Ligand code: ZN
């Protein structure tokens with residue numbers, strides 16, 4: 001019974017993340033999950049986000065800032081973060097393999113993954 005409750009909590013957290021492309025914080029996820037699981041705690045949400053990240057079901061995005069954001073899209077892709085509004089957008093750029101090949105060629109490295117983020121102003125914020 002206890003295990004069933006745990007996996008139900010994790011399912012709802014995963015569903016919330018899969019249904020948004022806003023790359024939310026843990027607090028936002030918590031507010032959404034509470035609508036379906038009213039007695040869940042913020043600590044439980046954090047713990048499950050960690051477990052889902054470790055399992056490769058979701059991605060944690062750090063952006064070197066105060067708090068992490070989470071991404072329900074688990075396959076590697078690039079992001080653009082707006083310096084003005086703080087929103088994080090997906091970038092679909094077909095250059096991942098090429099960049100990893102270049103890194104291999106640059107030093108004979110065995111490349112397993114890479115991260116790349118872009119910063120600037122989004123279209124909504126750029127026109128002032
Ligand atoms: Zn913006």
Ligand code: MN
Pocket residue numbers: 023071073077079089090
């Ligand atoms: Mn993303």
